[in-house]
Amino acid sequence: MCLALPRWPTDRLMRARALRDETLCDGALIDGARPVVLYERTARALRLYAVNRPAARLGLARGQALSDARAMVPGLVAEKAEPEADRKAFLKLCAWHMRYSPLVTPYGANDIFIDITGASHLFGGEDDMLDEARARLRGLGVEACGAIAGSAGAAFALAHTHRRFIVPEGDERRALAGLPVSMLRLEAGATENLMRLGLKTIGQLYDMPRAPLTARFGARLNRRLDQALAIVSEPLTPLHPAPDYSAIRKLVEPIATQESILVCLDALANDIETVLSKGGKGGRRFDLALYRVDNEVTRISVGASAPARDASHIKRLFRDRLDDHRNDLDAGFGFELVRLSAHQCQPLAAMQVDALAANDTKDDAAALIDRLSNRLGPRNVVRMRVVDTHAPERAVSYAPALSRAKNPLPAPLAAARPLRLLKDPEAIDVMAEVPDGPPLGFKWRRASYRVVKASGPERIESEWWRGKAGPPRDYYRVETAQGWRFWIFRAGFYGDADAAPEWRLHGFFA
Amino acid sequence: MSPRIGAAAIERLKERLARLEPRTKLKRVSSPVIGGRDEPVWRDLAPGALHEIAGSDWRDGAAASFYALAMASRLAHARRGDLVIVSLKSDARDAGLLYAPKGALCGVDAMRIALCFAGDVETLLWAAEDAARSPSVAALIIETCKPHRLLNLTATRRLQLAAEASGATPILLRSAHDSAASSAFRRLRVTPAPSAADSYDAAAPGRLRWRVAIERCRLGNCGEWIVEWDDETGELKEAPALYVPRPAALADRSADARARIA
Incomplete structure (x- = not known):
């Protein structure tokens, strides 16, 4: 799925201002019908950086000189662009989109790729998922176009040319045929050259011999074309690395209290134990992501000194952390989606339950270290390690007990040392x-x-x-x-x- | 007491008292001496019995923690468990960090010791209780350098109950001037004493010695001892009494005796 946010800079500004009850630069109230533009300072002039929809309707576009725009539209609201703030807010928005799938990749300044393979059924199918994503963005005052396709390239091209589009399985070739070549994400020069040769649509490229195309436009054109047609896969670097295993709960009614989060955690921990034991794995780190109704994400992660998958242990670790967060856990209007994911998974042999129950002190020791480390912080639960040096202050290092590093050498030391x-x-x-x-x-x-x-x-x-x-x-x-x-x-x-x-x-x- | 109360009533009363007493049998641990590793006293020590150790000055902290570690090393050996030390982050700055460049402290492998630093006393007590509840822990040392309001009878009782179930032995190192009530099984005061003479260098400090006073001991005697740490055997012994030269016994120089030798 690709979500394109064509008016992101202006949408973000309006939303930020509205949230803070501030007015526009000329003192007027926030009003969706007013033309608003953002400008940036370039070498020669102030040029438009972004325009909102009413301004675009009046014929303004990015790259115009601000003075021309003012002449065309009297009473234009012009604000200075803040690309840094835009970027930051955009990444935060991307993180929130991990509610749909853990594999979210921000692309460029205002496109979001979401790999929804195997995730759409959780949201009632692709149709409903796309509608939900767009509706939620609209609720935030952000204009969004979206497309779902078998490849990132196709989804990108369709999101930028349609408001909403879903490509039936394996139908990318036909869907892309009529789109301009500029949608292939090529360098600006290559697109221009293609246009000059009369190759205006992607469909025209299908039957061209590949070798001359490569010779003339470089390997990138063919690669992008193959990627868009899902012939080769496109590597994307997601915002957060994909968890090895994860469990998700979508809530009908947003929750805000700690008790309800714990109930939800209970179910998630059981789910993750099931999938982990099926895979014969145990996780060294667990992340709990709480997605708020208003695009915010709260993340709590806990570590384990040994691979763990026992539901009650995972629950206990999170409960301690939630106790710590009791006062500063800002639920806003409530959490509507909770995801528990396991990272750094390592093989963990299946265990026989309750046999020789008295003999499991090794597990107890690891579990205790986990709990203490997560509550006090990994740096506050340490073990001493002997270092082979004569400098007294370096002879003992205090390493986090979670790290499980081995002590390599017991130093033979005859001299008296203090306690x-x-x-x-x-x-x-x-x-x-x-x-x-x-x-x-x-x-x-x-x-x-x-x-x-x-x-x-x-x-x-x-x-x-x-x-x-x-x-x-x-x-x-x-x-x-x-x-x-x-x-x-x-x-x-x-x-x-x-x-x-x-x-x-x-x-x-x- | 009214004379009409019969033997049966007294029996009933005894039974009731027995129910109130801790169910586990408490063994007598009245001497402060810490002998060899296989001494049975550490195996038989009542689980959950809270020991309290204090100095009489803030500079006695190292002596008190040495004694606690020596006890804990025996417990760790007897129970084959780990040792957890919980302390406050703010105290570590003043009193220094535990230091084991030889890889062992009083016989405990340093890798078996988990040092935990809590930000405040509430967290300290939480961590202590959590550790006391874990069956993998043989001994748990809770170090404090200042008196704290929260470290009261309730806290010590809770700690004791948590430890009773798991079998860990909590050892509470209190500040010298902390006189809060506690449910300790035994309370000791450890202060340094002048060290023994070094056999090679008269000007150097020799074997470490402490004055250990047992101020309170359930089912045991109180008293004061001077003990000495033997580095070679790793034992804490009662210091030998001062050496008093005695004249040799007079020989029998009578005529009879001389005649016998001849």
Whole structure:
């Protein structure tokens, strides 16, 4: 299916203004019958960028000079174009169209390709689906033409030449025959050359020998023609990668409360468990997309540390996240369509239910990590990993528990290391024997400590091969009179001409 | 008590009290010593029994967490489960992060430890309860550095109930000045003590020592001990009493004895 939005920039502007209760630039209220144009600044003049329908009816078109347009239409409303905002809003609109199918591709500035293979029955067939799509856009104040065809190219050509068109299965050749060659999405020069040769319609190209055409117009013409006729397939890059599995619920009555979303989720989780277990797969990431009545999409995604497909587990993960979103989940006028999709699917062997139920602690551990990670955030649930380095702050890395990375090597380390390490060593005032004696006392966080026992130094060179070389550090293990044991270091040496040594507290022994 | 109440009434009362008591049998854990890995006390520890550990100053946090980890390592070994540590993100900045460059902490494989950082106390309690409910968790350490209003009797009781079902042992590390009521099975206060003398360097700190006070223990004794961590065996022992040189026993130098030797 291809949806063409010929008046997108003006439609978007009018809708945005209407939503914010703002007026047009001359103070007039929003009125669908007023001619409105958008202009852009080019090298020589202000030229029209987009025109709305009333303006087009008065003979205005894109590319005209603004001064000419003003002369032709007195009282014309002219606004500055905002291509950036148009683009952003367009992508958002495209995302909302994923309600029809997960494979949505924005094309150019105002065309949407939707791959509806195997999805149209959910909306009552192709006819109803196209009508619904157009009606919904019209409801938003956006003019849309649409076509459904066996190929993206054919749908594009028909959407741009008809208001509404559905090509019967395998009938692309006849449907396209009468359309101008410009609808083949060629470079501007190639279209012009074809016209000059008298090849005005696509049908005229059907029986031309291919080789001379290629020689003259390049391989692109033949490729586009084959793509439009569904002889070769056209690769499209969808907005979001296609999920491996997905389940969808279309709701008759929009829902807004958390309870009703959970009920819906319940059904979806069961559906997805069924399809996943049929395929022998489990998903590592699940997306819940809630489509609002007014073109907005709310997405919630949860991750799993191990491939999962158990419906109750998936439900539990989403319930925790929904609890978090309780206050900022903006339902607007309600959600009317909910899609649950599974991504990053990996093989997961079928499981025997309830046999040896006491022995499944491994699954329990993974499920617990999933729940904690999704509620606290993946970066807040970590496991320690030992890194083979002498730099103390890098010797342990804290990797998200979800990532399931293996710990490659347990480092053989003989020296004493503290139980807790500060992320940033804190500066302290130290009294120590010059030049390299152990500290005798120090001041840290506004309290003084007298050192009664100290061992060291353990010299650790900075990792000069990593670029940022600092002075070497001399680490001391000290015990204060009260019994606290700290790990402190001196960076640099006394008597160094460049810089005075710096003392810092880095960690705590038990 | 009125003398008319018979033995039957007292029996009934005893029965009622027994019903109110936790159903699981509580074993005596009264010594703070943490012995070898296969000591049966950790296997028999009542599931869900909440332990509370505190220092007497905020700088005692490392000592308290060491003791908690030593306990947890035994539990993880006995139950073959994982260890979950829940703490507040804001505390990590002040107190530092747990650090295991040797790949193990008090005998627990660092990979078996999941560190969770919560943004606030409510989330902390949620995460703790969720972890306590999971049968895969052997021990759960909840670390706090400041007193929190929400960390009260209700919270500890909930935690205990959640853990009772799964068999995990929750260990709550409280701040030194937190005196809120709790349903703890045992409450300890761990403060550092001067370390033992190092055998090679008199000026260096030797084996780590702590003063451990059991302030409350259901079915056990309270008291105070000085314990010492033996790095080689990985055991927490009672520190040997100070060495007092004693004169050798007087030899028998009587004429008889001399004659016997001859």
